[in-house]
Amino acid sequence: xxxxxxxxxxxxxxxxxxxxxxxxxxxxxxxxxxxxxxxxxxxxxxxxxxxxxxxxxxxxxxxxxxxxxxxxxxxxxxxxxxxxxxxxxxxxxxxxxxxxxxxxxxxxxxxxxxxxxxxxxxxxxxxxxxxxxxxxxxxxxxxxxxxxxxxxxxxxxxxxxxxxxxxxxxxxxxxxxxxxxxxxxxxxxxxxxxxxxxxxxxxxxxxxxxxxxxxxxxxxxxxxxxxxxxxxxxxxxxxxxxxxxxxxxxxxxxxxxxxxxxxxxxxxxxxxxxxxxxxxxxxxxxxxxxxxxxxxxxxxxxxxxxxxxxxxxxxxxxxxxxxxxxxxxxxxxxxxxxxxxxxxxxxxxxxxxxxxxxxxxxxxxxxxxxxxxxxxxxxxxxxxxxxxxxxxxxxxxxxxxxxxxxxxxxx
Numbered sequence: 001x002x003x004x005x006x007x008x009x010x011x012x013x014x015x016x017x018x019x020x021x022x023x024x025x026x027x028x029x030x031x032x033x034x035x036x037x038x039x040x041x042x043x044x045x046x047x048x049x050x051x052x053x054x055x056x057x058x059x060x061x062x063x064x065x066x067x068x069x070x071x072x073x074x075x076x077x078x079x080x081x082x083x084x085x086x087x088x089x090x091x092x093x094x095x096x097x098x099x100x101x102x103x104x105x106x107x108x109x110x111x112x113x114x115x116x117x118x119x120x121x122x123x124x125x126x127x128x129x130x131x132x133x134x135x136x137x138x139x140x141x142x143x144x145x146x147x148x149x150x151x152x153x154x155x156x157x158x159x160x161x162x163x164x165x166x167x168x169x170x171x172x173x174x175x176x177x178x179x180x181x182x183x184x185x186x187x188x189x190x191x192x193x194x195x196x197x198x199x200x201x202x203x204x205x206x207x208x209x210x211x212x213x214x215x216x217x218x219x220x221x222x223x224x225x226x227x228x229x230x231x232x233x234x235x236x237x238x239x240x241x242x243x244x245x246x247x248x249x250x251x252x253x254x255x256x257x258x259x260x261x262x263x264x265x266x267x268x269x270x271x272x273x274x275x276x277x278x279x280x281x282x283x284x285x286x287x288x289x290x291x292x293x294x295x296x297x298x299x300x301x302x303x304x305x306x307x308x309x310x311x312x313x314x315x316x317x318x319x320x321x322x323x324x325x326x327x328x329x330x331x332x333x334x335x336x337x338x339x340x341x342x343x344x345x346x347x348x349x350x351x352x353x354x355x356x357x358x359x360x361x362x363x364x365x366x367x368x369x370x371x372x373x374x375x376x377x378x379x380x381x382x383x384x385x386x387x388x389x390x391x392x393x394x395x396x397x398x399x400x401x402x403x404x405x406x407x408x409x410x411x
Contacts (some may be wrong), residue, residue, distance in 0.1 A: 006042075006043070006046050006047060006051065007043070009051065009055065010039050010042055010043060010138070011137075011138035012138070013055055013056055013059055014035060014039060014135075014138040015114050015115075015135060015136045015137075015138065016056055017035050017038065017056060017059040017060050017063055018031055018032060018035045018114060018135055019113060019114045020056075020060050021034060021035065021060070021063055021064065021067065022114070022117070025067065028163045028166060029160070029163045029164070030067055030070065030071075031063075031067065032134075032135065032163070033066075033067075033070070034063040034064070034066040034067035034070065035059070035063045037062075037063065037066045038059045038060075038062040038063035038066060039059070041062055042055075042058070042059060042062070112219065112220060112223045114135055114136055115132065115136050115184055115216065115219075115220065116176075116177050116180050116181075116184060117135075117166065118131045118132040118135050118136060118166075118187075119132065119180050119183040119184045119187050120165070120166045120180075121179075121180065121183065122165055122166065123162055123165060123166065125186070125187065125190060126158070127158060127159075127161065127162035127165075128162070128183065128187045129187055129190055129191055129194075130144045130148070130155060130158055130159050130162070131159055131162045131163070132187055132188075132191065132216070133191065133209070133212065134159055136216055137191075137212040137215075137216060138212075139208070139212065141155050141156050141159060143208065144159075148194070148199075181227075181229075181230075184220070185229060185230065185233055185289065188213050188216060188217050188220070188233060189213075189233060189289070191209055191210075191212065191213040191216075192209070192210050192213035192214070192217075192237050192240075192241075194206060194209050195207060195208065195209030195210030195211070195212070195213060196210050196240060196241065196244070197395070197398075198395055199394060199395065200394040200395060201395065201396065202252075202396045202397075203252070203396075203397070204247065204248055204252070204254055204395065204397040204398070205244060205247065205248070207244065210237070210241055210244070213237060214234070214237045214238065214241060217230070217233055217234045217237060218234060220234075221234050226283075226284070227284070228280050228281075228283075228284025228285055228286070228287055228290055229284075229287040229288070229289045229290065231276055231277075231279070231280040231284065231290075232277065232280055232284075232287060232288075232289035232290030232291075232292070232293050233289040233293075234273075234276060235273040235274075235276040235277040235280065235289075235290070235293040235296075235297075236273070236289055236292050236293035236296055237273075238269045238270075238272050238273030238276070239269070239270060239273035239274070239277075239293060239296035239297055239299075239300050240296050241266075241269060242265050242266040242267075242269035242270045242273070242300065243257070243260065243265050244266075245264040245265070245266065246260035246261050246262065246264040246265055247260065248397070252397060253397060253400060253401065254397045254398060254400070254401040256401075257299070257305070258305040259305075260305075262302075262303065262304070265300070270300045273293065273296070273297065273300075274297050274300065274301075277290065277293045277294060277297055281294070286323070287323065288320060288323050288324035291316055291319060291320045291323065291324075292320065294316055295313055295316050295317065295320075298312050298313050298316070299313075308339075310336055310339040310340050311340050313336045313339075314333070314336040314337050314339070314340050317329065317332055317333035317336050317337075318333065320333075321333055327353060327356040327358045327359045327362075328364070330349070330352070330353035330356070331350070331353055331359075331364055331365065331368050333349065333353075334346045334347075334349035334350045334353060334368060334372075335368060335371070335372075337349055338372050338375065342376075343372040343373070343375040343376040344376060346368075346372045346375075347369070347372050347373070347376070350365070350368060350369055350372065353365075361392065362392065363389040363390070363391075363392035363393040363394075363398070363402070364389070365389075366385050366386075366388040366389035366392065367385075367386070367389040367393075367402060369385045370382045370383075370385035370386040370388075370389060370402075370405065370406075373385055374405075374409065379409040379410075380409070380410075382409055383405075383406040383407075383409040383410050384406075386402045386403070386405045386406035386409070387402070387403070387406045389402045390402035390403045390406065
């Protein structure tokens, strides 16, 4: 179901309003609760009365009043909190006139600052991701819980603990933002990947997560247009997400890259991602996200699977392994080398890659091995490897695809 315009507007405004309140109070939990109440009030009033002239100012005013009311009514709070609330009602919690410029700077700066706050170094990635989705992406706890296949109460506790750990830390100073940028990009990358290929469950993709990751990364890029890796990550997301319409069949089953109907790929996203990458590589220091985007661009430039420039892809993966070595990069490099030098060369590389303990429980090692064994003309061994991969797969569409591949080889 498409998002209605008012819902989309509220989702985009939520992080800006939260940032404004956080700058004045420093209380993440109370500020977020107040913002949620303001969003509910807007969702009820705006469809009937129409949005106000300054929607952001309206939301800040309503949220500020809700926050002040909460401070007043909570008699169990310590005296210092009550005194702070009195001061806030008189000063900081009073929203500026609706026609005034935001005191905290451009709206994009507020949203960016909130993103960096959610990627606090004291938080593990498992907390950074849902907190970012909640505070910056505007997703509800229910939506986030559904995306990660955990009960809503469990996700609520995780988010609550994350907010408690960063309470009182304030916004990161400019010198810390550069240090946190690596974590910010990694969190956005994780969100997108979970949306593009869900780790678990009956659906291959969680489109809402991929869309949110792209939207937030766009905000980051608007604020840091000259940063190569920010642009590279956005280009990677656009080029990869362009394939989404072709990745599943009508019954929801997985369609591998080589078998996809490329006429279904989104040409506008490919053009935007390619242009962004071309402009970035010409001036920015090369980084892992730009390299991954370059690999995606090579795939996107092939009208047919057999037209893919595999030597170029293998060379790019070789450079990527030098800049950012990792198990998944090694697996993908093995596939690319196999396409250039033959499956036996890929299997030899795979034997080296699978020594990495991080791949011990992943189904992807067995899946890649099965693919290469099939290419090498060993169907019986490949079928056994496909079944081994299927047993480890936690995504139902991936498991079914692997089972079908094994069955086809056993005929």
